[in-house]
Amino acid sequence: MKRLTWQAWVALALVFSLLAGCSNASSYVSDHYPLVDIQGKGQDSSKIYLVEDQDVPTTAKELADKEKPEEVSKESKDSMFLAYSDKIIQVQQDPADSANSLVEVSTLTYAKSHYNSSFLEGYLTASLLHSLFGGTGGSWMSNGTNTYRGFSSLPDSKTKTQAYESSKKDTPATKSGTGFFSSKGKAKTEITDKSDTPKSSGTWSTKSYSKKSDGSSPTFKTKIPKTKKSFGSFKRRR
Template sequence: MKERSFLSIKMILVLSLFVSLLAGCGAPNIKDTYPLESVNRDGNATSYVYRAADKSVPEVAGELMAANTPDQSSPEDTERMFLVYGDEYYHLQQDPQKPTDTLIEIDSKEYVQRNYDSSFLRGYLTAVLIGNLFDSMGGGGGYRGYTSKDVYKPKQGNYKKPTSQDKKIAPPLTVDRSGKITRRGQDAVGTGGSLFKRNPTSSGDRGSIKRGESGGGLFDSPKKSYTKPKTRIGSGGISRRGRR
């Protein structure tokens, strides 16, 4: 009787473990990682393109905005959206070759200034932001995004497949469901700042100048290493030599 009870308990435990494993297979991933697909960079003017497979433009925009609120975002659109994080411009575009995918183009401020057509951006960004980007002469070029680069070409170079060095500079873009967006050496988005801006550590104490402590500081009090000279008082006199 005891053996049957023990066998029944054992079977229940095995079945419970099997069911839990099956349930885990269908659990959603806690974060999505988008691979780096194309690069165009020249100094501070950089453009990195990532692919979000089987995700629409509004879906990707929603994930990014849920992870960190942008400084500015364009109205929801199924083909194209802009999100601005500090000096980083996220240009989300539906891939015309594969409409089920979204291309995430991340452009630096310098890249936007050199290449984009300001009249094109007026449909997505505020006039104040565009005015800060471009002077009264208009935009820096006729570029309108990665998906139309063959028609509206950037003034700066050409896009190419990322090299190993490019991947070190800009590793895959990770959107963590816990509220972080990381890229380039696992940097996290700061509030109100650039997505890839590193925050210096502040754990150390700041330098200071202290007086009166031993150790030979620049402003230490002078050491009294001398002694007062001794004087001897005698009964000195003045005498004249006798005349010869």
């Protein structure tokens, strides 16, 4: 087996170091943070992730370390931008909890057609935006009338925190000692036990009900099994 020369070992070490240093910010975000919303679809889309207990500057630096941007905006606790050749990443403070950050990863098509151009130029240089979005003389700024300034600017935007709080309100309340068991039919069986201590016996009743179309409470009727009377005479054989 032929041994590698020292030049070959150096070349391999350089390749491995480059591979180790190369990382995609989009993949890192999707692998480490929960997705809370998607705007648009396909090549004209934006994905929003929630970073809990981490402020905007810390999150922006973390992403820049994973993939070096072509340009990063100045440090801010409210909003920061990282510009790449294939995407625009905005890190913004979570409106539901200032301790959290929202990471919005947008395609260039989405950023160009949705973001307010003047707003973007407040964070990134005009020359970079022109090179990313194409056009000269400010032609890409045809979207200047747009008001979009990031996911947090949407009036109906919801974060994971807000969704969790909403889900708690929808949780049904239960009471100790009572409950209902229903089968696939119309019959409903009720168990009643007013004490908190389990008992070996209880009261069981089987009832049927008729559902009213006006939304009022159903009417319960107790079913009593019917019996037939027998008539006839009996003779004894001798």
